[in-house]
Amino acid sequence: MSRVSPLVDSLIEAFQCLPGVGPKSAQRMTLHLLERNKNAGLVLAETLSLALENVDKCSSCRIFTETELCQICTNEKRNKSQICVVESVSDVFAIEQSNEFNGTYFILHGHLSPIDDIGPEELGLEKLFLRAKSQDTSEIILATNSTLEGETTSHFIYDNIKDIESLKVTKLARGVPLGGELEYVDRGTIMHAFSGRQTLKPTEL
Amino acid sequence: MSRVSPLVDSLIEAFQCLPGVGPKSAQRMTLHLLERNKNAGLVLAETLSLALENVDKCSSCRIFTETELCQICTNEKRNKSQICVVESVSDVFAIEQSNEFNGTYFILHGHLSPIDDIGPEELGLEKLFLRAKSQDTSEIILATNSTLEGETTSHFIYDNIKDIESLKVTKLARGVPLGGELEYVDRGTIMHAFSGRQTLKPTEL
Structure with a gap:
């Protein structure tokens, strides 16, 4: 032009x-x-x-920050014993918006992908495993995306930390999204929603 | 957040x-x-x-440029006797893309709008009228948008230059756009297309 x-x-x-x-x-x-x-x-x-x-990565959780440690890692009100593992910084923003989680994070900046030469090292997993082994950590929440690559990455992390004593490893619940109409929910999600169904207590629903 | x-x-x-x-x-x-x-x-x-x-406005045509005169105004291959008056710089980009016009431009950067305090001065019309009166100028093409404000602005400009001797003042043809299906063309456009209809010559169509 x-x-x-x-x-x-x-x-x-x-x-x-x-x-x-x-x-x-x-x-x-x-x-x-x-x-x-x-x-x-x-x-x-x-x-x-x-x-x-x-701006560079926080030396503890790998989120973007202009200081050595980010505002979440240095916030005294946050529960340092919980670490939520996510694929990207935008996932952190989404979780923070829900106001549901008060622990800390670990950002992978991607997922395992041998074809793109992205292995454990690129995701900083060594650092995550160190934090997982620490006495201060009681729970790791695997919150990678619900995709093939995300699940594979979670599996790999789980395999490496499952033997750590007194460490709880959890993953986010899979099920019908809020406002989702059953008619339009895919088969896999319905399978997860059934197998993860919960007993109602009188005070609920 | x-x-x-x-x-x-x-x-x-x-x-x-x-x-x-x-x-x-x-x-x-x-x-x-x-x-x-x-x-x-x-x-x-x-x-x-x-x-x-x-970047500031070209001192002759008011297009954006980092030099005193823009590349169009200083291009020796362009026909300086034709001035195409448009509302914005993006109109210039659109016209340049068509490769149809080889003259120069004058950019109003808006249209007359008393309610927003935009009068002839804000549009630099004094400068346009000076160029119109110059011996070097033979044609002014009014190419403001086909909206109420655009037409009003063109009318105002026309009123101010119509008496200049040996100056041709034209405006862009209104009609059915290329690829337009008559069924979906609005009434006003069809009216213009009829009143502006052209006699076919054997070599055309």
Whole structure:
């Protein structure tokens, strides 16, 4: 596409590194910032370079943070004896939003995938196993995605920590999602929902 | 939403200045860059601040450029006697893509809108009228959007330049769009298509 200014062209090009942004959206973002929102754009540029230069993985849970330990690992109100193992940081955001979990995390940043050369080392499993062996840890909650790769990764982790004394290893319940209509729920989920069915107590339901 | 690092939070916040980007997309962009694409992110940050600091409006056609005159206005192969008046820079990109027009542009960056305090001055019309009066200009093509505001703006411009001697003022043809099925074309467009119908020559169709 013939355009009018090398700098504007490079900006349209640069925006396309963002997920879900193609040439049209990149053009719209560029013109929007130039036309209406220069200040917000400058703030974005500064925050972006600051974050990319300073943010790294928390040395305990591998979440993104600009400090040695993240705000969850240093929060005294959180239960350090529980470790929830997830595949990505966005899973942490989703769990935090539910306000259900008050323990700590361990982020794998992926799942085992021999074909992509992603083994235990890339997922930082050595560090996880060390934390699992520690006296301070009482429970590991395996919360990888309910996909083939996620389940495989959970299995591998379970095999490596199942013999640790007095350590409880759990995984998230599988079942019918809230608001889910049985008619449209897949066979596998229904199988899990049946095998994991729970006895009602008079105070429930 | 409780999050884990002030800097990551500010980046998620900052991304939301982009059009069409809400909290979820901003989170996805942030994690994508931190996890997989730090270098591209740094390039984006640098290009963004460079562009916002250096890009301004071309002193002749008001398109965005980092130089005094843009690449279209300084291109010797373009026909300087034709000026196509459009509402926004994205209109220029669309017209350039069609490869149909080889003249120059004038970008209004909006349309007349008394309710938003946008008058002739904000659209730089003084500059357009000066160019229109110049001996070098033979044709003004009014290519504002086919909306009430766009048509009003074109009318206003037409009223101000219609008396200039030997200046041709034209507007884009209205009609059925390419690939458009008559059944789904609106009444107004059909009216324009009829009143603007053209006599076929044996070599055409």
